[in-house]
Every structure is written in C-alpha cells, then in structure tokens.
Amino acid sequence: MDAILLQTLNGLDKGSAYALIALGLTLIFGTLGVVNFAHGALFMIGAFCAVTLQRVLSLSYETIDETQKDFLGNPLKVKTPYVESWFGPDVGGAIIEWSVPLALLFAIPIMIGVGFAMERGLIKHFYKRPHADQILVTFGLAIVLQEVVKYFFGANPIQTPPPDALNGVANVGIIFGMDIVYPVWRLVYFLFSLLIIGAVFAFLQFTTFGMVVRAGMADRETVGLLGINIDRRFTIMFGIAAAVAGLAGVMYGPINAPNYHMGMDFLVLSFVVVVVGGMGSLPGAVLAGFLLGILESYASTTWATTTIPGINQIIIYLVAIVVLLTRPRGLMGRKGVMED
C-alpha cells in the first residue's frame, strides 16, 4: 500500500510537468492550429530564467578581511553579494535563497515577451503553410534557441537549489496513518501545477476574453466576422502558453538541474501526451499528462520491471501507439480536429 501511494505521488509529480507542457502545446494548437516543436525550448528558457536570476542575485564584490587567513595564509577574500549589502544579510540572504520562486515573477513577463516575439516574428507567417513546414521551422527554432542558451550557459547542468524551507522531505503518509517520506519541493511542484492548470481553465471559462478565445477555437471565421480581432487574442494566448511552459521550467529546476537540451527531452514525451489526450483538447492534455505520468511510475516499480523487463522505458510509447490505433482522436479529442 505504501509503495502504491508513493508511486502515485511520483506519477502525479512527473505527470504535472507533462501536463503543463502538454497544456501549452494544446493551447497553441487549439487556437492557432500550429504544431509547435519549439515548445520544449520555451520550457528550457523558463528554467534558465531561474538560473539567470540566481546568477544576477549572487553578483558580489570582494573585500579583504585582514583578520582572517585563507588556507594559503593570505588575507581572506570575502565575497558579499550586492543584494546582501543593500538589504542587510538577513533579507539579502533570504532573497538569494528564494531565487527560484522569485524567478516566477521575473519569468512571466519574459516568457510572454518571448511568446509574442515568436508568434509575431515567425509563426504568423506559417499559418497558411502545411503542417510539415510548421513542424520543420519550429524544430529549427528549437535548435537555435537551444544553441543560444548553450553558448551563454555552457553544456553542463546548472544547479538551482530550492529554498531551504522547501528543500527537505516531508512525511505525507501521516494523514493515511502510513510512513511515506517524500521531497517537499516535489509536492510544491505538484500543487503549483494544479494551481496553474486551474488558473488557465478559470481564465478560459470565466472571463470574457476566455470566452472569445473559446469561441475562436470552435469557429475562427465566424468570430472574425463578428468584428472581433481574434488574431490579437490568439497572439496573447500564445504568450500565455509560453508563460505556462516557462513557469513549468522555472519550478522544474530544483528537481533536475537545468541543461540546454532538457526541453527536447520533454518535448517528445509531451507530444505523445498531447496525442493521447486528443489533439486540441485541453482537459484531454491534462488528463493524459497525469495518467501517463502515473502509468510510467507504476511501470518503474521492481515488480513491473521484473515481470516485463524494460516496461518502464517504453510504457508511454506503447500506450500512445495503442491509443492512436484504437481511438485515433485520443482520449478526449473532438471531431474535426486534425482529421486528415
């Protein structure tokens, strides 16, 4: 029982990353009809927003402390981050420590800006071209973004530790009277993803803007004929999708140290998730994200891997193949979306 709960938690955790990326992908596909292979790169850029903020905050100046000696016997050089000298060691230290959550604030405008630039600068010109061209150009863009990040940050993963308060482990089993120890940050990630997913759905469901966007997703032409500038709203949705991917990336940093190709690794899986969920279906993407995450983590248990060796490596693809062949529209796909 403990093991099942633990694997469920693991799965929800993995699934939340899949769900967030798949949600963004589906938003873009559902509104603009573009298959965005650069979405993984947006996830990666988000993670590197956290890295950048961390570096900026730890910018420091050196002072020589004559009273102390380093191991060579020279006067000790003490590095003091500017933030600490401005706000005092307590507040400054806290700011540095909380750099990952702070990066969320910093990442939202950046990601929305990146999203706007991508849509207006490049993807806009590809609406009328075949899907294959859209895949190819965004694939090229993903390579370029990845290489730019590699140029500035190097090829090695960069640690972005979570704040100390959220760094430990917690016993989540206590509620059920069991003993399950789980990293706090992963729980935070799961809750965070629920929050973001809820926010996106609420935005689409309960605001006028969201209503117009949903109408546009259903029938773009008619909404345009009603005198609504649907293109501009779709551009904004692209920015929001980019922000969702970026925020998922920021929060993912402490779980796996960001490196320049993390986006591509996630992208392949996220596409599978989108297809399983049903192209263009937002609830489908979220559902499939969590489902596949949980399936993957169940398949990683020793029992599963000894029964069928390697099942944990292939389960997601296997499920995708079965779903695509038996339910071509995916779990919750709508009629008429990408039927060709």
Added chain:
Amino acid sequence: MLGLNSKDFRLFLVVIGLTLFAPVLLNPFPTESGLAQFNAGYPDLMQRFVIFGIFAIGFNILFGLTGYLSFGHAAFLGVGSYAAVWMFKLLSYNVLPAIALSVIVAAIFSLAIGFVSLRRSGIYFSILTLAFAQMSFALAYSVLSNPKFNLTNGETGLQVYNDDPQIFHSDRLPDLPHLFGLSMRASTDIALGPWTFTLNAGYYLSAVFMVAAFYIAIRLFRSPFGMMLRAIKTNQTRLNYTGLNSRPYTLAAFVISGAYAGLAGGLLAAMDPLAGAERMQWTASGEVVLMTILGGAGTLIGPILGSGLIKYFENIFSKINDDVLHSWFAFMPDGLEDAMVFIVHPFVGKGWHLTLGIVFMLVVIFLPGGLVEGGQRLWRWITGANRKKSDDQDTKHAPHAAE
C-alpha cells in the same frame, strides 16, 4: 540510356563523376597550406558523405515523394547497424553478408512499423514513428542488453570480441571488415605536387552502393509507382475517392526507405564495426530530416547535397577555433580583428549547430525547395529566364520544383 531519359542520365553521370573523383575534388587545398583544414577528402568523412547520402535518398522517397514526414527513421539505420555487426560476430568480417542482412532486417522492421504507423497520416504519423523510434532506442539501450539475452550490448555498443564464433574467419583475412580480403581501411595515398589524395577501399565500396541507390531512386521517381506516390502526396483523399487503395503504395515507399536506411546502417558498421543505440535516438532522425529539407525534399540530387553539407559542417566547421579565426582576420587592425573574432566565434567551433539551425530555418522560410530550388532560382536569374518567360513562369515552375 539505362532506361533514363537524357536529362536524368546526365544527372546520373554527374553523380558518378562526383563520387568517383571525390577524393580529388574535396581536397582542393595543398596539404601544407593553411586552408588544408577545409579539405574534406579524407576517408572517414567521405564515407559519411555517401552513407548519409544513401540514408537521405531513402528518406526522400518517403518524405519528398510520398509526403509522409517520418520522425523515426534513425531506428532503421540503427537496426541495420546491429544486424551487420551480428553478422561480423557470427560469420566473418566479410561485409557483403552483413550488408545484405542489414537491408533485409531493416526492411522487415520497417514493414512492421510501417504497417501500424501508416494507418494514420499527417502529424499523427510523425508522432507514431517518433514513438516507435524512441521505443526502439529505449529497448536497445537498456532492455535488450540484459545478461541473459544480450542483443545490443547497451551503452557500450555492440562490437566484435575475440571469443565470438566468426565461423568463416581465417587467419589470412584481416581482423577488420573486408570484402573478400580487401580491408575497408585499405587506402592508397597519391602525392601530386603539394597535394595528397587518399583513395580508400571503404569509401569506394560505399560509393558504389550510393550510385546504385541513386540509380534506383531515379528509376523509382520516373516510374508509374513514383507517379502514384506523388499523387498520394498531392491529394490522398481524392486518390482514395477514385477507388484506389493507397495503403500498399505508402507501405511500399516506407519499406523501401527503411531498407535504404538499413543499407546506410550496414555500411556505417562496415566502415567501423561498432553499433550503438545513440544511432537510433530521435536527434539522429531529426538529422536526416534536416539533410533532406536543406538539400531539397522531392528532388533527386537534393538529399545528397544536404547530407554532404551537414556532414561537412559537422566535421569541418566544428574544428574552427579562435586561433584559426585570428589568423583569418589578421589583416585587419587589432581592434577590428578582435571584434570580428568575437562576432564570428559563436557560430563556429562548438557552436556550429547554431549556424546549422539558422541556415535550416532560413531554408524552410524562404526556400521550401531547399538548395536545389535556390540553385534553380539563381540559374534563372543569371540566364534571365524569368524575364523571358515571366508569363508562364508559375505553370512552368510548379512541376519543376516537384521533380
């Protein structure tokens, strides 16, 4: 000639000539000169040119001709490599049975995957092939290398060990892949003044295969079967409405391109008897997509150009470091020199992928027909054909680009 019309025959002769004299043509700079690092005429790289040329020609039959964008073609390349190395391990280092088996195995494998994937088209097809390839990669990387049933040797890569059976191996034969005793690494250096040209057995073997593959591709492009594939690319729904079942055609195209990939994989193993799972990873599949698009999807010569260009970039561009850059811009005043080096630096050496990505994007955006279309446009611009036939240019152009 050979069942080709005169235009195709000329193209075929050009390709034969280029591959035959590649060791000379790719070594235009004297060995001692500063530009010698741009020489691509060394065996290892030339082998890659032709082998990946085969891979891209095969991919083009599926993507360029039939319009199905597969994102998992590297799986067939990898399977071909594994099959070839297994032949080395079991029989002998002779490359012919190895290559034959790699083609057959890849064809069977692609038949199975194609049978399933081709039930869907468009983006779904791309994702299905991607899923299959990633699955094969994961299997080859971990599962199929367990001690009881070691088919792929996992992370280390499959290679020939001393205690392998090799039943047809004898002491007279070289301990390397060979063709009836002629080692694939055998090469002759020809010194001609300041130039040195290396003629390598492995390269010429691969080149023979590539020329044959190219010939088959031309015949296929011009055959009724090829017309059918084009019809599928243009409008599959309409084709289905005429009462034709397009599935056998797409499946045949898929298997042919899978067999081409297997041939390329077998040749890769024949040049270097080692097969690793990373050959099947989806980045490798992406690479062949880049090659085909860059050269010109749907054209005959495009894929070969594209693969040559990418492999050249990968091997030559990546070697340019800051010292080389400084020597290039040495004629400038110091400040300007440093500035130029600073500007160029991100695009060469380790950053060559950046250049590749940018070039690829530019090609997709402005030249959907790839370098071949670029060449045609340039040619028309030089000869002034645009001005003469500007009226019927659109009607003329469309079938031209599709060739």
